[in-house]
Amino acid sequence: MRIALDAMGGDNAPVETIKGAIKALEEIEDLELVLVGQKEIIEQELSKYNVDKNKIQIVDAREIIAMTDDPVAAVKGKKDSSMNRTLELVKDGRVDASVSAGNTGALITASQLKLKRIKGVMRPAIATMFPNKKGNMLLLDAGATADCKPEFLNQYAMMGAKYLEILLGRKNPTVGLLNIGTESGKGNEVTRGAYELLKQNEKVNFIGNIESTEMLNGDVDVVVTDGFTGNMVLKTSEGVAKFILSSMKSEIEKSFIYKLGALLIKPALKTIVKKMDSSEYGGAIFLGLNGISIKAHGNSDSIAIKNAIKVANKFAQMKFIDELKKIIVIEDKEEI
Amino acid sequence: MRIALDAMGGDNAPVETIKGAIKALEEIEDLELVLVGQKEIIEQELSKYNVDKNKIQIVDAREIIAMTDDPVAAVKGKKDSSMNRTLELVKDGRVDASVSAGNTGALITASQLKLKRIKGVMRPAIATMFPNKKGNMLLLDAGATADCKPEFLNQYAMMGAKYLEILLGRKNPTVGLLNIGTESGKGNEVTRGAYELLKQNEKVNFIGNIESTEMLNGDVDVVVTDGFTGNMVLKTSEGVAKFILSSMKSEIEKSFIYKLGALLIKPALKTIVKKMDSSEYGGAIFLGLNGISIKAHGNSDSIAIKNAIKVANKFAQMKFIDELKKIIVIEDKEEI
Numbered sequence: 001m002r003i004a005l006d007a008m009g010g011d012n013a014p015v016e017t018i019k020g021a022i023k024a025l026e027e028i029e030d031l032e033l034v035l036v037g038q039k040e041i042i043e044q045e046l047s048k049y050n051v052d053k054n055k056i057q058i059v060d061a062r063e064i065i066a067m068t069d070d071p072v073a074a075v076k077g078k079k080d081s082s083m084n085r086t087l088e089l090v091k092d093g094r095v096d097a098s099v100s101a102g103n104t105g106a107l108i109t110a111s112q113l114k115l116k117r118i119k120g121v122m123r124p125a126i127a128t129m130f131p132n133k134k135g136n137m138l139l140l141d142a143g144a145t146a147d148c149k150p151e152f153l154n155q156y157a158m159m160g161a162k163y164l165e166i167l168l169g170r171k172n173p174t175v176g177l178l179n180i181g182t183e184s185g186k187g188n189e190v191t192r193g194a195y196e197l198l199k200q201n202e203k204v205n206f207i208g209n210i211e212s213t214e215m216l217n218g219d220v221d222v223v224v225t226d227g228f229t230g231n232m233v234l235k236t237s238e239g240v241a242k243f244i245l246s247s248m249k250s251e252i253e254k255s256f257i258y259k260l261g262a263l264l265i266k267p268a269l270k271t272i273v274k275k276m277d278s279s280e281y282g283g284a285i286f287l288g289l290n291g292i293s294i295k296a297h298g299n300s301d302s303i304a305i306k307n308a309i310k311v312a313n314k315f316a317q318m319k320f321i322d323e324l325k326k327i328i329v330i331e332d333k334e335e336i
Numbered sequence: 337m338r339i340a341l342d343a344m345g346g347d348n349a350p351v352e353t354i355k356g357a358i359k360a361l362e363e364i365e366d367l368e369l370v371l372v373g374q375k376e377i378i379e380q381e382l383s384k385y386n387v388d389k390n391k392i393q394i395v396d397a398r399e400i401i402a403m404t405d406d407p408v409a410a411v412k413g414k415k416d417s418s419m420n421r422t423l424e425l426v427k428d429g430r431v432d433a434s435v436s437a438g439n440t441g442a443l444i445t446a447s448q449l450k451l452k453r454i455k456g457v458m459r460p461a462i463a464t465m466f467p468n469k470k471g472n473m474l475l476l477d478a479g480a481t482a483d484c485k486p487e488f489l490n491q492y493a494m495m496g497a498k499y500l501e502i503l504l505g506r507k508n509p510t511v512g513l514l515n516i517g518t519e520s521g522k523g524n525e526v527t528r529g530a531y532e533l534l535k536q537n538e539k540v541n542f543i544g545n546i547e548s549t550e551m552l553n554g555d556v557d558v559v560v561t562d563g564f565t566g567n568m569v570l571k572t573s574e575g576v577a578k579f580i581l582s583s584m585k586s587e588i589e590k591s592f593i594y595k596l597g598a599l600l601i602k603p604a605l606k607t608i609v610k611k612m613d614s615s616e617y618g619g620a621i622f623l624g625l626n627g628i629s630i631k632a633h634g635n636s637d638s639i640a641i642k643n644a645i646k647v648a649n650k651f652a653q654m655k656f657i658d659e660l661k662k663i664i665v666i667e668d669k670e671e672i
Contacts, residue, residue, distance in 0.1 A: 068519060070521065105517075131579075132579070133579065133582065133583075143516060146516070146523060146524040146525075147524045147525050178568075180479060180482065180564055180567040180568055180571065183404065185406070187482060187564065188482040188483045188564045189483055191564075211571050211575075212568055212571040212572040212574075212575050213571045213572075213574045213575040213578070214575065215572075215575055216575050216576070216578070216579040226524075228516055228523065228524040228527075228565070229564070229565065229568055231516040232514070232516055232548055232565055232568065232569060232572075233568060233569075233572050235516065235547050235548040235549040236548040236549075236551075236568075236569050236572040236573060236576070237572060237576045238548075238549045239547075239548050239549040239550065239551055239552050240552070240572070240573045240576040240577060241576060241580060242549070242552070243467075243468070243469065243552040244577060244580055244608060244612065246469065247469075247607075247608050247611060248604065248605075248608055251601075251604035251605075251607050251608060252601060252604055254604070255604075257600050257601075258600065258601045258603075258604045260597075260600055261596075261597040261598065261599070261600025261601035261602075261604075262597065262601055263597070264593050264594065264596055264597025264600070265587075265588060265593075265594045265597035265598055265601070266597075267594075268584065268587035268588055268590070268591075268594045268597075269584070269587075271583075271587050272580060272583050272584055272587060275583060276580065
């Protein structure tokens with residue numbers, strides 16, 4: 001597969017993006033990468049590595065969208081930005097998928113603008129895998145659309161279920177509506193409305209409201225929420241995990257016995273940290289667009305970039321967009 | 337102080353509520369408790385303990401509001417419920433404060449109905465202490481009002497800051513707006529509107545948006561959000577903490593060396609678990625009402641009940657409502 005990487009996107013670009021690209025080339029067979037950004041900077045970074053030049057192409061783009069730029073203004077103003085150029089490669093069919101760790105709002109705007117929504121999709125959603133007790137689950141929307149209508153959530157449920165069916169082969173995945181109570185009347189206007197729609201939606205294996213206390217128990221495959229709440233839940237999880245680990249470290253510092261104990265269980269702790277580390281999950285996809293645009297975390301290191309490229313590669317191999325389009329067209333016909 | 341306890345409220349009532357009451361009487365000086373609920377059941381539970389009968393009074397209430405009852409219907413329909421009777425004791429000035437672990441929605445409804453809002457307060461908020469790296473902070477609204485307007489959040493900021501000033505003596509506490517980005521334009525309609533109001537509010541030491549990844553770093557004293565998001569963040573934190581601890585347990589089970597290491601650091605782990613345990617924080621207060629109504633967690637055990645009684649006792653000792661009223665009246669006058 002041929003993947004475009006926004007080499008200038010993210011807090012740690014271009015050093016970590018290029019390093020991640022090199023790692024991806026080492027790990028993934030038959031991968032070709034198109035690195036998009038300021039040519040001389042990319043070449044300088046690449047000179048650090050011993051790399052097969054046949055597998056890398058550089059596409060020059062002179063502008064950079066900063067993490068603090070206004071999303072819409074940046075995408076429309078910086079036409080020659082690495083992000084815009086990256087997505088144009090997807091749009092023009094010159095690559096099979098793209099990855100960017102840049103400004104989330106801008107990437108949402110640029111992805112929608114360049115790739116356009118699949119016909120019938122009201123809003124795209126960021127769908128991201130999340131660890132749970134039985135393995136993992138899909139959470140969406142993780143931050144594409146902050147102000148949602150119940151109808152959007154109903155579509156997210158369908159798209160999320162199809163994602164798991166197609167990409168991971170899960171049959172008839174369960175869908176839960178993220179809420180602050182399990183009873184049907186609970187929540188805010190959006191969740192109450194979405195509950196009614198999902199209850200009536202025969203195409204979705206809806207199991208009702210799910211609270212975030214229970215979300216990680218592994219009883220639900222797809223967790224649907226609005227983009228504000230989804231993003232909040234992701235960031236809260238990250239914050240709490242960091243807090244627990246740092247509390248643990250400072251407790252352990254207090255005694256020699258603790259230090260010894262910590263040394264013994266260190267490999268076990270590392271497994272947990274790895275499980276909780278968002279960079280291990282690589283990337284999130286914008287679900288509902290005519291092309292594969294993978295969002296890596298803004299503070300991605302090279303491992304996170306490599307994993308995002310892996311995800312993009314897998315989506316491309318599975319011809320995910322074609323599969324999703326087919327399904328959505330069928331759904332449309334069924335509804336008429 | 338004289339505190340009323342809804343003996344029938346919560347998942348573990350009346351066994352744990354009564355046990356918590358006994359613990360509170362053992363720990364808190366000059367405490368008198370009024371236990372509200374079905375007299376014969378309370379007496380039966382009390383008979384398990386050796387208790388100073390001068391410090392306990394029972395107020396009979398025949399009905400119980402279940403955790404699954406519709407809040408408004410239950411409060412209006414079950415007039416002789418332990419929850420209603422408990423709050424009437426506060427309203428009539430027969431006790432200084434009250435505690436209930438019952439149905440949150442019902443307690444919000446009953447508290448508002450019986451105690452009424454302080455003049456000028458648009459919506460009450462549930463304010464709850466939350467651990468962070470430097471000690472703790474106040475989070476509100478933790479679930480009283482799911483659908484909020486920006487104006488509500490602006491008031492929560494003022495009430496939350498006063499809470500910390502009066503109860504904990506923190507001078508000019510910092511206030512952050514919980515959001516999914518730090519820049520001013522980030523978030524949803526509610527946060528964007530609240531940001532503008534808070535920025536202009538000279539009575540609040542507003543430090544801008546705060547993301548939930550950074551919330552626990554200890555750089556902010558009061559975290560303001562709508563009740564849906566606040567409740568979601570609390571439940572997510574609880575879920576993630578549980579997930580990490582259970583993952584740790586199952587990793588440790590995998591080897592003898594890990595088990596030995598875990599044994600050595602067990603006291604350190606217990607400290608962390610205690611830090612994360614919501615029951616250690618006792619209770620949350622409904623901020624903005626003409627009386628002290630403390631909400632204990634629905635699944636409170638006796639320790640959580642005891643701690644909630646402690647909090648109620650402290651609020652009463654500090655004459656918190658009078659202080660809050662004075663401040664809010666002054667704020668009103670200043671604004672005219």
